[in-house]
Amino acid sequence: MTDYLPSASSRQRVTFAESQKFSFCTTWFDKVADQDRKYIVNIFVDTKEIEIMDVGRKQAFLKRCPYPELDMTKFYLGNSVVIHGRQHNIVEFANEYTKKALSSAQERTCAIVKPHAYGANPNIFKDLLRELHKNQLAVSRLQLSQLTPQDAAQFYAEHVSKPFYPSLQQMITSGPALIIELVGDQAVQKWRNIIGPTDPRQALPQHLRSKYGISVTENAFHGSATPQEAEREIQIAFQLRPLCAPEHSRTAVIVIEPTFKAQYGDILSHLFTQINQVSGLVVSGIHSADPVAADIDELFKAYQGVIPNWRSYCDAFDDGVCIAIELTGSNDVIQNARNIVGPFDPEIAKLLKPQSVRAVFGKDCVQNAVFVTDIAEEAEIHSDFWFRCAE
């Protein structure tokens, strides 16, 4: 925080109970004014309260008030949080206290499943997710992309002039790479401990590189070296174009609700197990996106009057980062996707399809864990929205 200082009088007025306070610099895009507005969001953890300061106007925007839905796991740099219907992007810690307290607990790292490994091992993602779960690292974003030689040179800038760079570039650009943002205490070091040393021959049996690595170049995984490097790499990797099926292919899109963020790993693992069991069914795209409310309403327009509690259902998808998975490869791709996801109501899903995603993870008809394309005419719109129009 640099340019906002509360006045002495406002400080004197504070008579609330003592509570641990974390402060974040946020931006909210004001569509009417067509500009980002800056705020300081103060979170009072013990009393579950919130207060928002308008930096530009140097005044309170929202006086300190109860915030029962507080979920501190959502407050990390780069994430966005919907507060009173407005999507705040968290851009910085607003003071040293917050930074010290939270930056290690919410450290991010950039993990990549390299192309040779992603393509060859259908179970690699499951193994990886199991390790993340054991080490209490959360998946916050993920994306399937193919790097160009230019992308590779930018990402591996420190290695471009080294003798092994041509083979490194050839390998990393050779096919789809699965890029994963991980969040958690000591995420950078923990992920490196999970994958093991650069040379898979020196890795111990518990290291993922010993299982999936083939050589020093084809060592199956990437992990950021430091938190600073992680920030740089995340910036580059999540700006790449997400892969998806060619236009006019038969597709279905499954989208995980952002409120299930803490279970992203478990839901993805479950989904991938089920997808692997259907012959011909292929994951053609994986992409995280944080759409705005108006776009979600437009996207789900065809389901108004069909989905119970349509308004609340749309709102549930406007509450942070969604993970979208595009499926293709079989003629009855929509039916296959629907079978995997299960009936809309988790209670009915538990009776009819107990192994389906909604039966296992869904809570009710609003928080039913995942959306799935179930009308053929909508499939192209969904693929366009989650993958082709993505920035």
Ligand code: ATP
């Ligand atoms: P990564 O950055 O991919 O997580 P790392 O940090 O363990 O791996 P770096 O020294 O950063 O290793 O090298 C980046 C990548 O370049 C390695 O993962 C490997 O694919 C490749 N590489 C590194 N050293 C060599 C080498 N001597 N010969 C061939 N390839 C190498």
Ligand code: MG
């Ligand atoms: Mg490295």
